[in-house]
Amino acid sequence: MDSKLWLALLVTAVGTLMMRALPLLWMRRHLVRKQAANPLDAMPPWLTVLGPLMIAAMFGVSLVPASSTPAAWLATAMGVLVTYVVWKRTQSLGWPVFAGVAVYGAVIVLGTATASG
Protein backbone atom coordinates (compact mmCIF):
# COMPACT_ATOMS: atom_id res chain seq x y z
CA MET A 1 0.00 0.00 0.00
CA ASP A 2 1.36 3.45 -0.80
CA SER A 3 1.29 6.29 1.74
CA LYS A 4 -1.91 7.83 0.33
CA LEU A 5 -3.74 4.52 0.72
CA TRP A 6 -2.44 4.18 4.28
CA LEU A 7 -3.78 7.63 5.04
CA ALA A 8 -7.17 6.73 3.55
CA LEU A 9 -7.26 3.57 5.67
CA LEU A 10 -6.40 5.48 8.85
CA VAL A 11 -9.00 8.19 8.17
CA THR A 12 -11.63 5.47 7.55
CA ALA A 13 -10.65 3.68 10.78
CA VAL A 14 -10.68 6.86 12.90
CA GLY A 15 -13.92 8.02 11.24
CA THR A 16 -15.62 4.69 11.99
CA LEU A 17 -14.51 4.83 15.65
CA MET A 18 -15.73 8.43 15.94
CA MET A 19 -19.13 7.48 14.48
CA ARG A 20 -19.47 4.88 17.22
CA ALA A 21 -17.94 6.84 20.12
CA LEU A 22 -19.00 10.51 19.67
CA PRO A 23 -22.78 9.88 19.84
CA LEU A 24 -22.17 7.97 23.08
CA LEU A 25 -20.29 10.95 24.55
CA TRP A 26 -23.10 13.27 23.43
CA MET A 27 -25.73 11.08 25.09
CA ARG A 28 -23.66 10.86 28.30
CA ARG A 29 -23.54 14.65 28.48
CA HIS A 30 -27.28 14.80 27.76
CA LEU A 31 -27.99 12.35 30.61
CA VAL A 32 -25.77 14.32 33.04
CA ARG A 33 -27.56 17.58 32.06
CA LYS A 34 -30.98 16.03 32.66
CA GLN A 35 -29.83 14.47 35.96
CA ALA A 36 -32.76 12.08 35.95
CA ALA A 37 -33.01 9.43 38.66
CA ASN A 38 -33.66 6.88 35.93
CA PRO A 39 -31.44 7.56 32.89
CA LEU A 40 -34.02 5.86 30.65
CA ASP A 41 -36.49 8.67 31.40
CA ALA A 42 -33.95 11.23 30.18
CA MET A 43 -33.46 9.49 26.83
CA PRO A 44 -35.28 10.91 23.80
CA PRO A 45 -38.29 8.56 23.27
CA TRP A 46 -37.54 8.11 19.55
CA LEU A 47 -34.15 6.67 20.45
CA THR A 48 -35.60 4.00 22.72
CA VAL A 49 -37.97 3.00 19.89
CA LEU A 50 -35.20 2.98 17.29
CA GLY A 51 -32.98 0.48 19.17
CA PRO A 52 -35.24 -2.59 18.84
CA LEU A 53 -36.16 -1.51 15.29
CA MET A 54 -32.51 -1.59 14.24
CA ILE A 55 -32.24 -5.14 15.60
CA ALA A 56 -35.45 -6.12 13.77
CA ALA A 57 -34.03 -4.64 10.55
CA MET A 58 -30.80 -6.62 10.97
CA PHE A 59 -32.91 -9.73 11.54
CA GLY A 60 -34.83 -9.11 8.30
CA VAL A 61 -31.63 -8.54 6.31
CA SER A 62 -29.93 -11.62 7.74
CA LEU A 63 -32.92 -13.81 6.80
CA VAL A 64 -32.08 -13.59 3.09
CA PRO A 65 -30.00 -16.68 2.31
CA ALA A 66 -26.80 -16.38 0.28
CA SER A 67 -28.22 -18.67 -2.41
CA SER A 68 -31.88 -17.92 -3.00
CA THR A 69 -33.07 -21.49 -3.66
CA PRO A 70 -36.39 -22.98 -2.46
CA ALA A 71 -34.39 -25.30 -0.16
CA ALA A 72 -32.60 -22.30 1.40
CA TRP A 73 -35.89 -20.47 1.98
CA LEU A 74 -37.48 -23.61 3.46
CA ALA A 75 -34.42 -24.04 5.69
CA THR A 76 -34.73 -20.39 6.78
CA ALA A 77 -38.42 -20.81 7.66
CA MET A 78 -37.76 -24.06 9.56
CA GLY A 79 -34.73 -22.57 11.31
CA VAL A 80 -36.71 -19.53 12.45
CA LEU A 81 -39.60 -21.70 13.67
CA VAL A 82 -37.35 -24.05 15.63
CA THR A 83 -35.32 -21.17 17.10
CA TYR A 84 -38.53 -19.55 18.35
CA VAL A 85 -39.99 -22.79 19.74
CA VAL A 86 -36.76 -23.65 21.59
CA TRP A 87 -36.56 -20.07 22.92
CA LYS A 88 -40.15 -20.40 24.22
CA ARG A 89 -39.20 -23.58 26.07
CA THR A 90 -35.74 -22.63 27.38
CA GLN A 91 -35.85 -18.80 27.47
CA SER A 92 -32.08 -18.96 26.97
CA LEU A 93 -29.62 -17.52 24.47
CA GLY A 94 -27.45 -20.42 23.32
CA TRP A 95 -29.76 -23.42 22.84
CA PRO A 96 -32.28 -21.73 20.50
CA VAL A 97 -29.43 -20.52 18.26
CA PHE A 98 -27.80 -23.95 18.26
CA ALA A 99 -31.09 -25.71 17.47
CA GLY A 100 -31.97 -23.20 14.74
CA VAL A 101 -28.60 -23.60 13.00
CA ALA A 102 -28.80 -27.41 13.30
CA VAL A 103 -32.25 -27.55 11.70
CA TYR A 104 -31.27 -24.99 9.03
CA GLY A 105 -28.21 -27.11 8.20
CA ALA A 106 -30.21 -30.36 8.16
CA VAL A 107 -32.75 -28.93 5.70
CA ILE A 108 -29.95 -27.56 3.47
CA VAL A 109 -28.17 -30.95 3.49
CA LEU A 110 -31.43 -32.78 2.70
CA GLY A 111 -32.22 -30.29 -0.07
CA THR A 112 -28.73 -30.68 -1.58
CA ALA A 113 -28.94 -34.49 -1.37
CA THR A 114 -32.40 -34.52 -2.99
CA ALA A 115 -31.27 -32.19 -5.78
CA SER A 116 -28.14 -34.23 -6.55
CA GLY A 117 -29.88 -37.61 -6.13
Place this chain on the structure above:
Amino acid sequence: MTLQAAPRGLRSWQLGAREAIPLLGGYIPVAISFGLIAVQAGFTGWEAVLISTLVYAGASQFLFVAMVAAGAPLWFVVVMTLLINARHVVYGPNIAPWLSSSRWWPWLMHGLTDQIFALSHVRLPQLPAPDRMGWFVGASLVAWFSWIGGTALGAVAGKELTQRWPLLAEVMPFALPALFLVLLAPKFASRLWAITLGATVVVALLFAFYGMKNAAIPIAAVAGALVYYGLSILSRDRVRRGGETKDG
Protein backbone atom coordinates in the same frame (compact mmCIF):
# COMPACT_ATOMS: atom_id res chain seq x y z
CA MET B 1 -36.33 -12.55 28.12
CA THR B 2 -35.33 -14.18 31.37
CA LEU B 3 -31.64 -14.37 30.74
CA GLN B 4 -29.65 -14.65 33.94
CA ALA B 5 -26.67 -12.69 35.15
CA ALA B 6 -23.30 -14.43 35.36
CA PRO B 7 -23.68 -17.95 36.79
CA ARG B 8 -21.61 -18.59 39.93
CA GLY B 9 -17.90 -19.01 39.24
CA LEU B 10 -18.14 -17.37 35.82
CA ARG B 11 -16.58 -13.93 35.54
CA SER B 12 -18.41 -11.21 33.65
CA TRP B 13 -15.92 -11.17 30.75
CA GLN B 14 -16.20 -14.95 30.47
CA LEU B 15 -19.97 -14.67 30.32
CA GLY B 16 -19.66 -12.00 27.61
CA ALA B 17 -17.24 -14.17 25.65
CA ARG B 18 -19.57 -17.16 25.95
CA GLU B 19 -22.63 -15.21 24.87
CA ALA B 20 -20.81 -13.85 21.81
CA ILE B 21 -20.07 -17.36 20.49
CA PRO B 22 -23.22 -17.47 18.27
CA LEU B 23 -21.79 -14.42 16.47
CA LEU B 24 -18.87 -16.48 15.21
CA GLY B 25 -21.17 -18.40 12.88
CA GLY B 26 -21.94 -15.15 11.11
CA TYR B 27 -18.53 -13.49 11.42
CA ILE B 28 -16.03 -16.17 10.39
CA PRO B 29 -17.47 -17.10 6.95
CA VAL B 30 -17.84 -13.41 6.02
CA ALA B 31 -14.35 -12.59 7.31
CA ILE B 32 -12.92 -15.48 5.27
CA SER B 33 -14.65 -14.05 2.18
CA PHE B 34 -13.20 -10.61 2.97
CA GLY B 35 -9.66 -11.98 3.32
CA LEU B 36 -10.03 -13.84 0.03
CA ILE B 37 -11.47 -10.84 -1.86
CA ALA B 38 -8.86 -8.42 -0.45
CA VAL B 39 -6.01 -10.64 -1.62
CA GLN B 40 -7.66 -11.06 -5.03
CA ALA B 41 -7.99 -7.25 -5.22
CA GLY B 42 -4.21 -6.89 -4.84
CA PHE B 43 -3.77 -6.35 -1.08
CA THR B 44 -1.33 -8.53 0.84
CA GLY B 45 -2.58 -10.84 3.61
CA TRP B 46 -1.13 -8.50 6.28
CA GLU B 47 -2.88 -5.50 4.75
CA ALA B 48 -6.20 -7.37 4.73
CA VAL B 49 -5.73 -8.27 8.41
CA LEU B 50 -4.83 -4.67 9.22
CA ILE B 51 -8.00 -3.39 7.52
CA SER B 52 -10.07 -5.84 9.58
CA THR B 53 -8.25 -4.82 12.77
CA LEU B 54 -8.48 -1.05 12.31
CA VAL B 55 -11.72 -0.47 10.40
CA TYR B 56 -13.66 -3.52 11.71
CA ALA B 57 -16.87 -2.86 9.82
CA GLY B 58 -17.95 -5.59 7.39
CA ALA B 59 -19.74 -3.84 4.54
CA SER B 60 -17.47 -0.80 4.47
CA GLN B 61 -14.35 -2.99 4.33
CA PHE B 62 -15.67 -4.77 1.23
CA LEU B 63 -16.50 -1.40 -0.30
CA PHE B 64 -13.07 0.02 0.61
CA VAL B 65 -11.24 -2.85 -1.08
CA ALA B 66 -13.53 -2.90 -4.14
CA MET B 67 -13.32 0.87 -4.69
CA VAL B 68 -9.52 0.95 -4.28
CA ALA B 69 -9.20 -1.97 -6.72
CA ALA B 70 -11.47 -0.11 -9.18
CA GLY B 71 -9.20 2.97 -8.94
CA ALA B 72 -11.75 5.34 -7.35
CA PRO B 73 -10.43 8.64 -5.88
CA LEU B 74 -9.34 8.01 -2.28
CA TRP B 75 -11.41 10.86 -0.76
CA PHE B 76 -14.49 9.26 -2.37
CA VAL B 77 -13.50 5.85 -0.98
CA VAL B 78 -13.30 7.32 2.55
CA VAL B 79 -16.64 9.17 2.25
CA MET B 80 -18.47 6.12 0.90
CA THR B 81 -17.04 3.70 3.46
CA LEU B 82 -18.06 6.05 6.28
CA LEU B 83 -21.51 6.70 4.83
CA ILE B 84 -22.28 2.99 4.65
CA ASN B 85 -21.86 2.79 8.44
CA ALA B 86 -23.92 5.87 9.24
CA ARG B 87 -26.47 3.72 11.08
CA HIS B 88 -23.86 3.10 13.81
CA VAL B 89 -24.44 6.61 15.19
CA VAL B 90 -27.62 5.50 16.97
CA TYR B 91 -26.03 2.49 18.68
CA GLY B 92 -23.90 4.26 21.34
CA PRO B 93 -26.70 6.56 22.61
CA ASN B 94 -29.03 3.57 22.84
CA ILE B 95 -26.81 1.70 25.31
CA ALA B 96 -25.51 4.83 27.09
CA PRO B 97 -27.93 4.58 30.09
CA TRP B 98 -26.29 1.31 31.11
CA LEU B 99 -22.68 2.41 30.81
CA SER B 100 -20.60 3.85 33.65
CA SER B 101 -18.70 7.12 33.39
CA SER B 102 -15.40 5.27 32.82
CA ARG B 103 -13.20 6.93 30.23
CA TRP B 104 -12.60 3.52 28.65
CA TRP B 105 -16.08 3.26 27.22
CA PRO B 106 -15.56 5.61 24.22
CA TRP B 107 -12.51 3.54 23.18
CA LEU B 108 -14.43 0.30 23.66
CA MET B 109 -16.93 1.57 21.08
CA HIS B 110 -14.49 0.33 18.42
CA GLY B 111 -16.15 -3.04 19.06
CA LEU B 112 -19.71 -1.75 18.73
CA THR B 113 -20.74 -3.53 15.53
CA ASP B 114 -24.34 -4.25 14.50
CA GLN B 115 -24.32 -7.61 16.24
CA ILE B 116 -22.54 -6.49 19.43
CA PHE B 117 -25.04 -3.62 19.67
CA ALA B 118 -27.97 -6.04 19.34
CA LEU B 119 -26.52 -8.28 22.04
CA SER B 120 -25.60 -5.37 24.36
CA HIS B 121 -28.98 -3.65 23.95
CA VAL B 122 -30.71 -6.69 25.42
CA ARG B 123 -28.03 -8.00 27.76
CA LEU B 124 -26.53 -4.91 29.47
CA PRO B 125 -29.77 -3.86 31.24
CA GLN B 126 -30.02 -7.36 32.74
CA LEU B 127 -26.51 -7.33 34.24
CA PRO B 128 -25.45 -5.74 37.53
CA ALA B 129 -23.66 -2.42 36.84
CA PRO B 130 -20.17 -3.62 37.94
CA ASP B 131 -20.33 -6.56 35.48
CA ARG B 132 -21.21 -4.57 32.38
CA MET B 133 -17.77 -3.46 31.24
CA GLY B 134 -16.29 -6.94 31.73
CA TRP B 135 -19.18 -8.47 29.81
CA PHE B 136 -18.79 -5.98 26.94
CA VAL B 137 -15.02 -6.49 26.75
CA GLY B 138 -15.43 -10.29 26.66
CA ALA B 139 -18.16 -10.23 24.03
CA SER B 140 -16.54 -7.64 21.76
CA LEU B 141 -13.07 -9.21 21.93
CA VAL B 142 -14.42 -12.61 20.86
CA ALA B 143 -16.21 -10.96 17.93
CA TRP B 144 -13.21 -8.78 16.97
CA PHE B 145 -10.65 -11.59 17.14
CA SER B 146 -12.93 -13.93 15.17
CA TRP B 147 -13.19 -11.24 12.48
CA ILE B 148 -9.41 -10.74 12.38
CA GLY B 149 -8.71 -14.49 12.48
CA GLY B 150 -11.28 -15.18 9.78
CA THR B 151 -9.70 -12.51 7.56
CA ALA B 152 -6.24 -14.06 8.02
CA LEU B 153 -7.64 -17.50 7.22
CA GLY B 154 -9.38 -16.17 4.12
CA ALA B 155 -6.24 -14.38 2.93
CA VAL B 156 -4.08 -17.48 3.37
CA ALA B 157 -6.41 -20.33 2.44
CA GLY B 158 -9.76 -18.77 1.51
CA LYS B 159 -10.05 -20.32 -1.93
CA GLU B 160 -9.28 -23.82 -0.71
CA LEU B 161 -11.63 -23.51 2.29
CA THR B 162 -14.61 -22.26 0.30
CA GLN B 163 -14.08 -25.02 -2.26
CA ARG B 164 -13.70 -27.79 0.32
CA TRP B 165 -16.56 -26.82 2.68
CA PRO B 166 -19.06 -24.78 0.69
CA LEU B 167 -21.94 -26.17 2.78
CA LEU B 168 -20.42 -25.03 6.06
CA ALA B 169 -20.09 -21.48 4.76
CA GLU B 170 -23.76 -21.62 3.78
CA VAL B 171 -25.05 -23.02 7.07
CA MET B 172 -22.99 -21.14 9.70
CA PRO B 173 -24.31 -17.63 8.92
CA PHE B 174 -27.81 -18.74 10.04
CA ALA B 175 -26.52 -18.21 13.60
CA LEU B 176 -27.04 -14.46 13.07
CA PRO B 177 -30.79 -14.42 12.28
CA ALA B 178 -31.30 -17.03 15.02
CA LEU B 179 -29.52 -14.77 17.51
CA PHE B 180 -31.43 -11.67 16.43
CA LEU B 181 -34.70 -13.58 16.77
CA VAL B 182 -33.84 -14.66 20.33
CA LEU B 183 -32.98 -11.05 21.21
CA LEU B 184 -36.27 -9.77 19.78
CA ALA B 185 -38.59 -12.60 20.89
CA PRO B 186 -39.62 -11.09 24.27
CA LYS B 187 -40.81 -7.90 22.52
CA PHE B 188 -43.37 -9.90 20.52
CA ALA B 189 -45.48 -10.25 23.68
CA SER B 190 -46.95 -6.76 23.10
CA ARG B 191 -49.32 -6.36 20.12
CA LEU B 192 -48.01 -2.90 19.24
CA TRP B 193 -44.42 -4.14 19.20
CA ALA B 194 -45.30 -7.39 17.40
CA ILE B 195 -46.88 -5.47 14.50
CA THR B 196 -44.09 -2.87 14.45
CA LEU B 197 -41.29 -5.43 14.49
CA GLY B 198 -43.09 -7.64 11.95
CA ALA B 199 -43.38 -4.70 9.54
CA THR B 200 -39.72 -3.76 10.08
CA VAL B 201 -38.54 -7.32 9.41
CA VAL B 202 -40.62 -7.59 6.21
CA VAL B 203 -39.39 -4.23 4.84
CA ALA B 204 -35.76 -5.13 5.62
CA LEU B 205 -36.15 -8.57 4.07
CA LEU B 206 -37.65 -7.15 0.86
CA PHE B 207 -34.92 -4.50 0.47
CA ALA B 208 -32.18 -7.05 1.17
CA PHE B 209 -33.78 -9.54 -1.24
CA TYR B 210 -33.60 -6.95 -4.02
CA GLY B 211 -29.90 -6.37 -3.35
CA MET B 212 -30.06 -3.23 -1.15
CA LYS B 213 -28.63 -4.79 2.01
CA ASN B 214 -27.04 -1.67 3.49
CA ALA B 215 -29.92 0.68 2.74
CA ALA B 216 -32.32 -1.96 4.11
CA ILE B 217 -31.42 -1.42 7.79
CA PRO B 218 -32.02 2.36 8.12
CA ILE B 219 -35.01 2.31 5.72
CA ALA B 220 -36.70 -0.58 7.54
CA ALA B 221 -36.05 1.07 10.91
CA VAL B 222 -37.67 4.31 9.72
CA ALA B 223 -40.62 2.34 8.27
CA GLY B 224 -40.97 0.53 11.61
CA ALA B 225 -40.93 3.85 13.49
CA LEU B 226 -43.75 5.15 11.25
CA VAL B 227 -45.79 2.01 12.01
CA TYR B 228 -45.08 2.35 15.75
CA TYR B 229 -46.08 6.01 15.99
CA GLY B 230 -49.03 5.52 13.58
CA LEU B 231 -50.44 2.69 15.70
CA SER B 232 -49.80 4.62 18.92
CA ILE B 233 -51.75 7.64 17.60
CA LEU B 234 -54.58 5.40 16.37
CA SER B 235 -54.95 3.61 19.71
CA ARG B 236 -54.80 6.95 21.62
CA ASP B 237 -57.58 8.33 19.37
CA ARG B 238 -59.67 5.20 19.94
CA VAL B 239 -59.27 5.48 23.73
CA ARG B 240 -60.19 9.21 23.61
CA ARG B 241 -63.25 8.54 21.42
CA GLY B 242 -64.30 5.73 23.77
CA GLY B 243 -64.03 8.14 26.70
CA GLU B 244 -66.08 10.82 24.90
CA THR B 245 -68.84 8.28 24.08
CA LYS B 246 -68.98 7.24 27.73
CA ASP B 247 -69.08 10.87 28.91
CA GLY B 248 -71.68 11.79 26.29
